[in-house]
Amino acid sequence: MEPQSTLAAERAYDAHAAQLYRVAYALLQSRESAEDAVQDAFARYLAHTGTFRDAEHEKAWLIRVTINRCHDLQRAGAVRAYTPLDDLIEQPASDNGDWEDDRPVLRCVLSLPEKYRVVLVLHSLEGQSVDAVASQLRLTPSAVKMRLKRGRELLRTILAKEDIHV
């Protein structure tokens, strides 16, 4: 089996890197460490000798590797400096008025326990199906649905405490 070609890696990077980076940031909340995790995921991709059934399989593999790498960094206490969300989200030039209200909601999402945070990010913010998230996290679809339900309930409680309306 041959490792993945640089061309395939570039195509995969263009297709998935931004999403992998956001998932890594949701876990680590550090810009530098999120980039490290994505870089490591692609290093493993380049060395990977297996074949991917389709684009979804490839994406699920990359997300799993990125999440595992994030956990490695957390376990090793190697997560670098915390990056506030405000440093990553810039106000667009054509501000339509609702932009300022989005960041407090996202901050509350990032304050959720990890198991709820990850499924909410993948499903509700990244727009992936329950089945896709289940495949990426190696969970059953019903487990993903349960985490989504509990995560949403917890988020609503936090939003109410913070007096944030969505």
Added chain:
Amino acid sequence: MFDPGTKRAWQSITPTPELKQRALQPTQKKIVRFPGGNLVKIIGPMAACLILVLALLQFGGKPELLVNGQSIGDGLSLQPPVAMSRAMTQGFSLLLETEAALEVSGGTLEKQDSGTLWTVDSPGEYTLRSIYKNRSHTYTLQYSAETGLWTLYPGE
């Protein structure tokens, strides 16, 4: 759950352009060769088994402690709720999941269905002790005004 503006704000988060170059740089697989040839082949696995047994003796029986669903490892940084960032005088809550009995130096412990909720009233330094099979393990919870993060780490 989220309006389009929130999703748009989230999806506007992208890595720096330099990451692409870093990520796609082909890496050479490192081959580490040990001196000693066959001796290393024989002693190496035995040493690995010994280290594994010692590690099991050292850490066996210590139940895992999960904090807000995450493993502590060498230390875990936790972001306070938004209100905490605004008002530094507010407290902080952690959901602890473990089989061990828990003791804390400050704040309150409240049993819940999913674990034990530890609530401290104000920023500072607190100690958490987990006791299991007559062995105790100590953790420290500390608030950093500099980073705005609560950190929980093993040890005092």
